[in-house]
Amino acid sequence: MKSTTILSACCTVMMLAGNMGAEKAFAQQPTKVHGYAKENMNTAVKPGDNFVEYATGAWLKNHPLRDDQVTNGAFMDLYEQNQKQIQELILQFSTTPQQKGSLGQKIGTLYNQMMDSVRRNKEGFQPIVKNLERIRAIKDRKEYQRVTAELDRRGESTMMYGIGVSADQRQADRNIVGIGQGGLGLGTRDYYLNDDAQTQAVRKAYMDYNTKLFTLVGYDEATAKQKADAVYAIEKRIAEKSYSRVQLRDINANYHKMSFDELCEQFPGIDWTTVFWVSGFPAFDSVDMGQPEPLHEVEKVLAETSIDDLKSYAELRIISGSASYMSDDFRKAAFAFSSVLSGQQQDDPLWKRATNLVNGVMGNAIGKMYCEKYFPESSKKRVLELVRNLQVALGQRINEATWMSAETKAQAQDKLSNFIVKIGYPDKWKDYSKLDISDSLSLCENLANISEFFTIDELQRKVNKPVDKTEWLMTPQTINAYYNPTTNEICFPAGILQAPFFDPTADDAINYGAIGVVIGHEMSHGFDDQGCQFDKTGNQRNWWTAADKANFDKRTAVLVDHFSTIEVVNGKKVNGKMTLGENIGDNGGLNIALRAYHNAQKEGHVISSDQKDFTADQLFFLGYARIWASNNREQYMDMLLTQDVHSPNMARVNGALPHIDAWYQAFGVKKGNRLFLPKKKRAQVW
Ligand SMILES: [Zn+2]
CATH class of the missing domain: 1.10.1380.10 (Neutral endopeptidase , domain2)
Structure with a gap:
């Protein structure tokens, strides 16, 4: 389906926008808090030589790709769970008769038409x-x-x-x-x-x-x-x-x-x-x-x-x-x-394709049901708290930065404190009452009608109109997050607020390394090479002194240079310039989330496991690596190198961590280790 929206830069945490949800309510005081699963690790490898392999080598070895997969890992596990939950929501309408014109009828008809290969094969290209x-x-x-x-x-x-x-x-x-x-x-x-x-x-x-x-x-x-x-x-x-x-x-x-x-x-x-x-x-x-x-x-x-x-x-x-x-x-x-x-190597089963189709075109309707079932109010509260902690931590780091003038710092703080924060789901839902989906039409004809419905809806709401800053650019069940520079907004849909990104039964250090870094990543987009050109109201306006901006460019160039040396597949390396915004996001996200965790630690506000194998800082970095570790098809990696503004998963760990001083201390990484970078080659930005 063609979209009529040409979004200005909207910076996400990953390229694949999947759809998933939270099954359990977050617990404030879980009875049993777990640490990091040691059985996932390959401790024969030194953390400073290959951190992905050290943290998750056994998991990677024990989870080869299925024929229908191009990648796997924590994100894909969550994605597949999400697909099943969404299919369940759809099946309640597709398996029983629905009143004509009702939302349930529209969802059920669309799903059944996609599933009906007998009819589709009979119609051919008619x-x-x-x-x-x-x-x-x-x-x-x-x-x-x-x-x-x-x-x-x-x-x-x-x-x-x-x-x-x-x-x-x-x-x-x-x-x-x-x-x-x-x-x-x-x-x-x-x-x-x-x-x-x-x-x-x-x-x-x-x-x-x-x-x-x-x-x-x-x-x-x-x-x-x-x-x-x-x-x-x-x-x-x-x-x-x-x-x-x-x-x-x-x-x-x-x-x-x-x-x-x-x-x-x-x-x-x-x-x-x-x-x-x-x-x-x-x-x-x-x-x-x-x-x-x-x-x-x-x-x-x-x-x-x-x-x-x-x-x-x-x-x-x-x-x-x-x-x-x-x-x-x-x-x-x-x-x-x-x-x-x-x-x-093997196509997705039909039920997944049908689920994705319905979720793609009726995403808001599905999202409302999804949140009612899988995203309790308590979750929203808990995550909002986390976001505030991260905001405080970024504010502290801006204050302490030695490379910015007081003048630019004040502007940055002003922008930070004016973030619009969206969590879970939107306050208002799309109205599908004027949309007609009929079984007397073919699937293709119904999809054309749906496209026209959305085209007209979009144009009526937007052309010659002010920007609606309450609009969500992702559906609530999406497993992703974004920063939008023209509204100065960070958004975390319900879909990503779920284990292992946010696991209420995990040690807080692990959660800060996972969802904490995701939150910090999106905040850092407000101050990456693109975001830093927008002010607190979302207008492109230079709020930097010339000297501070030159300093910023010098510091971010360190990331361009380093990521450009990382070879991924077929002799191809990461495009350091194309991925700069995302690499600033990960670099800032790691620093900010770790600072926020340390703040919470000092205040005695952390939930810890009784696992004795790791320090809290070690758990933080292990939790981070677990999110991004994956097996991948070579062709898929090649495709991402060509199309994706994010660094490949492996580089988001082995490329990002060598810029974080605390990672060296946590794992005793020293000169001579393969991932070691001398201090002057480590990026110090946010
Ligand atoms: Zn991003």
Whole structure:
């Protein structure tokens, strides 16, 4: 499903946004507090040589990947539990008759339609024939732009660029219409431009996949191949002008505010008036053109490419967009491609795909039920307390920093104390009463109606309107967290407030190393290389003295240099610039959470286990490593290196900890250990 929102930088704790929940209420005084599971460790390895292996080596050895997994670990265990809980919530509606038009009927129908492979296989690609015929009937370029905009309003992605609405980064209380680069079936430009072995394999699989999709809707092999080549040629042109992941992190390079008239003058190759009108936008004055160069290339593509090739492009987007919701031969083709990309060897079972679909499109409705069942009020209170402790700790560290002037410190403290904190679930829930999901329509038609419902809802709420700072950018059942710079907000959904991130029966040192670092990570995003350019109200405004900013840049460059040396897979290293914001997040998160734990310790407010094997600081770092330890497919790691702004899991432990002085003390790490960094090469930021 296409989203009409182009979010400004929203910094999460991980790339995979799963969905999960808390099964037990948090207990203030658990009867039995446990420490760290020693049986997970490999103590034959020195902590200073490979901390992931030391802390979790036995667990990793005993948990090889299943065929349907590309990664595992604590996060995936929680994710799988979450999927089962969500499926249970859905099944109460899908297994019994529901009143027509009720929320239960909508959820149940959607789930059952996805599960009904007999019907889907009988319908084949019939559900998308009408859209394909609309494309084939187009007579000229002008009509092409209008028809593709009409289709995209209903969830297709035929337009070669994105349009949406989100906060104006320089006037953050107002929304602005945004236009951004897009159009690449492979998502990231590197897949079109790089030539290493895995990228070549992905490209070949992509071409085979596209050819297969054309044959599945009735084209002969030669025509299918020719059409797939034409689509690739268009995408390659756009890719060559598209911004890299590193360029996309430069908040000034991606902001070009102009009037609607200027847009029409400067980008005359796109029929903006028609595009926005049929997409459902009301008239508006100004627009943010995120990436001008790829948009200019789209203008050229629309003018220079033969109309037949343009039609092939739109046809392919329609077919691939619905591949998982039609007959199984389409899904099989999609999986063959994605298994080359990620290394997954066996497709997800149908119930998981159906659960994810319903959770994806009806996430708010599911989230409300989820919180009622799995997230008691006491949890909210306990986590809020933790967040306050972390805020105090960060405030102390800012005060004590030797590299900032009093002037900049005061600004930083002001920003910190003005964080909007969101925990668990939103105060208001989305209204689905006007949404119609009917069993008389195919699954694809229902999904198109749902997309249109969300498109119109979003535009009505946001275009020409002030920013609603109470809006949540994640559903409550999501196992993730975020910082949003334009609202200066940190958000921790109910899904992540669950063991092992937050385990009410665990030693506090472990919890501070897990959920504590997650909270500190999001807070640090408010002060990372992007976040530090926004003020307490969410406006992009420089509140730094020149000397302090230069100092900050020098200190964060230490992280860029170090992470750039970490080799991950296929001889490829971490992209230190692309992952800088996240590495600042982990670095700050570790320092802040440890400080908060030490504060609580001094005040006598910690719950401790009677485990004698480890010191409290050791438990803190072991708890941290346990969160990120995982086995991974090589292809999956390669994919993350290309696409993900986070460092790979292994580097989030073995790359982040060598910058923390207390880790050296806790485990007696010394010069000569493989992970050892001399003091001057350790980042000292937040
Ligand atoms: Zn993050």
